[in-house]
Amino acid sequence: MDAGLGLRPRPGAAWTGRRKPQGFPPATVPAARLDQNPARRPLVLRSDAGSRSTDPIRGASLKGLCCHKSAGMMGSGKTTVGKIIAEVLGYSFFDSDKLVEQSVGIPSVAEIFQVHSEAFFRDNESEVLRDLSSMHRLIVATGGGAVIRPINWSYMRKGLTIWLDVPLDALARRIAAVGTASRPLLHQESGDPYAKAYAKLTALFEQRMDSYANADARVSLENIALKQGHNDVNVLTPSAIAIEALLKMESFLTEKAMVRN
Ligand SMILES: Nc1ncnc2c1ncn2[C@@H]1O[C@H](COP(=O)(O)OP(=O)(O)O)[C@@H](O)[C@H]1O
Numbered sequence: 667m668d669a670g671l672g673l674r675p676r677p678g679a680a681w682t683g684r685r686k687p688q689g690f691p692p693a694t695v696p697a698a699r700l701d702q703n704p705a706r707r708p709l710v711l712r713s714d715a716g717s718r719s720t721d722p723i724r725g726a727s728l729k730g731l732c733c734h735k736s737a738g739m740m741g742s743g744k745t746t747v748g749k750i751i752a753e754v755l756g757y758s759f760f761d762s763d764k765l766v767e768q769s770v771g772i773p774s775v776a777e778i779f780q781v782h783s784e785a786f787f788r789d790n791e792s793e794v795l796r797d798l799s800s801m802h803r804l805i806v807a808t809g810g811g812a813v814i815r816p817i818n819w820s821y822m823r824k825g826l827t828i829w830l831d832v833p834l835d836a837l838a839r840r841i842a843a844v845g846t847a848s849r850p851l852l853h854q855e856s857g858d859p860y861a862k863a864y865a866k867l868t869a870l871f872e873q874r875m876d877s878y879a880n881a882d883a884r885v886s887l888e889n890i891a892l893k894q895g896h897n898d899v900n901v902l903t904p905s906a907i908a909i910e911a912l913l914k915m916e917s918f919l920t921e922k923a924m925v926r927n
């Protein structure tokens with residue numbers, strides 16, 4: 667593990683796109699707060715995983731990884747959890763929303779929707795995902811709607827894709843807590859933030875659930891809570907979710923290797 671947690675982009679993480687947004691790749695990715703940092707947890711995971719000669723997180727089975735994309739609904743924690751996973755693996759982290767903002771030169775997704783349109787945002791999102799797809803050793807948090815364009819899957823499939831599956835009630839609570847202003851698709855009507863987020867998220871999920879199910883691995887918060895012996899997804903920490911995601915990634919790769927051999 668990179669003891670400094672400086673998270674400098676790895677040598678393979680070079681921008682190959684046409685337009686190089688200012689500050690991309692960033693010189694450093696802010697480290698997640700240490701109390702949310704599962705970097706020391708792999709040792710704990712080792713005992714969960716029984717007698718293993720390699721670290722399950724950074725062991726040989728993960729060496730072949732190039733990049734991962736986390737998909738999932740708005741508010742599912744792609745950005746939060748993605749940063750932690752990147753930190754544990756010593757990979758670079760990119761948030762496709764941030765890269766679109768930099769590339770377009772407009773500081774928020776909400777403004778991009780307002781000044782241009784959703785279609786304009788989606789075109790730029792696809793460009794960013796295409797450019798990221800040629801990079802190695804990175805974690806990408808996509809925007810929640812990236813899954814709707816089939817072309818984006820051809821880019822996301824260059825790595826391993828993870829669906830963060832969070833119950834709609836929990837999503838609406840999280841989003842209501844921070845407000846809908848930064849999420850233009852949820853910010854259209856007036857009214858109670860929880861109720862409007864829940865209604866819109868329900869409609870979006872209906873349209874998108876088959877697409878999310880295309881991911882290589884699904885991280886279900888309901889399943890993590892059950893493993894912990896309860897059913898309250900609202901108390902699951904980003905670290906616990908990141909650890910589950912890492913375990914799912916490892917299982918996926920192990921199964922893939924077994925099929926190959
Ligand atoms: N496990 C969690 N428990 C509680 N709140 C969370 C958790 N993960 C993320 N959040 C909060 O939910 C909101 C959405 O998280 P974010 O990572 O931005 O999701 P996404 O990128 O999928 O939209 C943020 O305010 C974040 O702090």
Ligand SMILES: O=C(O)C1=C[C@@H](OP(=O)(O)O)[C@@H](O)[C@H](O)C1
Pocket residue numbers: 738739740741744745763775808809810811812848849850851
């Ligand atoms: O689900 C969506 O269509 C969107 C999700 C957002 O990203 P997050 O999922 O990170 O909130 C952002 O890309 C945009 O507001 C549209």
Ligand SMILES: [Mg+2]
Pocket residue numbers: 744745761763807808809
């Ligand atoms: Mg995000």
